[in-house]
Amino acid sequence: MRNIQTTGNKSLLAGVSAKAGTSTLRYNPRRARVLAAGALLLALAAAPAFAHGEVAVDAGPNPLADSVRQANARFSDVAVALSEGYAPIPCVSGTDGGAMGIHYVNAKLIEDEAIDIAHPEAVMYEPGPDGKRTLIAVEYITTKGPAELDGHLFSFTNAPNRYGLPAFYELHVWAWRPNPTGTFSDMNPNASCDAVAAGTN
Numbered sequence: 001m002r003n004i005q006t007t008g009n010k011s012l013l014a015g016v017s018a019k020a021g022t023s024t025l026r027y028n029p030r031r032a033r034v035l036a037a038g039a040l041l042l043a044l045a046a047a048p049a050f051a052h053g054e055v056a057v058d059a060g061p062n063p064l065a066d067s068v069r070q071a072n073a074r075f076s077d078v079a080v081a082l083s084e085g086y087a088p089i090p091c092v093s094g095t096d097g098g099a100m101g102i103h104y105v106n107a108k109l110i111e112d113e114a115i116d117i118a119h120p121e122a123v124m125y126e127p128g129p130d131g132k133r134t135l136i137a138v139e140y141i142t143t144k145g146p147a148e149l150d151g152h153l154f155s156f157t158n159a160p161n162r163y164g165l166p167a168f169y170e171l172h173v174w175a176w177r178p179n180p181t182g183t184f185s186d187m188n189p190n191a192s193c194d195a196v197a198a199g200t201n
Contacts, residue, residue, distance in 0.1 A: 064150040065183050068138060069175040071118040078104070078133040081123045085109075091127060091193035098181075098189040100172070101126045101136055102196070110168075113144045126177070127195040136177035136191055145169040152184055 074080045086104035093099040103122045110121045120138035128134060140149055147154040147169040154169035161167075172186055179188040 062183055064152055065173055065175045067117060067150065068120075068173045072120065072123070072138055072175070075123045075138075076135045078125060078135075086123055091196045093193040094187040098187040099126070099191040099193045100124060100187060101191050101193065102133065103139065110141050110143075113142050115140050115142055115147065115149055117149065120173075124172075126191050127193065129195045134176075136188070137172055137174045140171045140173070141168055142170075143168045147171070155186075 081104045084106065085108060086106045089103050089105055091099065091102045101124045103124055105122045106119075109116075109119055121141040122139040123135070124137040124139060125133035126136050140147075140154070142154070143166050145154060145156065145168075149171055152171060154171045156169050157165075157167065159165065159167040172184055174183050174185070174188055177188060177190055179185055179190060181187065181189065
């Protein structure tokens with residue numbers, strides 16, 4: 001399981017989405033090296049550089065990310081997330097770089113076990129030095145599975161787990177911030193919790 005760091009002292013379902021998924025695919029070292037090299041070359045050739053806090057979209061077509069962005073544009077204002085029952089948990093950073101940001105989690109949506117593209121269980125923001133929250137991603141969470149959304153399989157976390165939750169499935173969608181490790185990866189090297197770590201939360 002990936003090591004994570006959390007910054008801040010707020011807590012609601014603490015760490016519910018600070019996790020790494022599991023895979024049932026068979027590992028082929030030679031194929032993995034070839035794919036990794038190809039992905040690196042493509043990323044270096046095509047990925048633009050983005051400063052933290054800048055909102056941007058992946059260059060390639062991604063129907064699910066496009067649908068998520070359209071269905072959840074209202075969350076660009078964090079006040080909307082608060083008004084809909086979302087509450088923040090501490091900013092989550094990877095120990096080897098990158099972050100998930102601050103998750104605003106809706107506990108009632110987790111409890112209802114349904115997946116609705118326009119009502120994600122968590123909305124993710126990058127904190128800025130001025131206290132502003134920039135919308136970067138959403139996360140869908142359910143205890144029913146195997147789960148999928150528009151053909152994309154969720155990652156599975158068994159119970160017992162560090163979050164005190166029953167076994168659950170989750171899918172991150174980086175709809176507003178390019179992620180060189182993948183639109184549906186947990187951590188994003190283009191996201192940061194630095195503003196919170198600097199004491200400006």
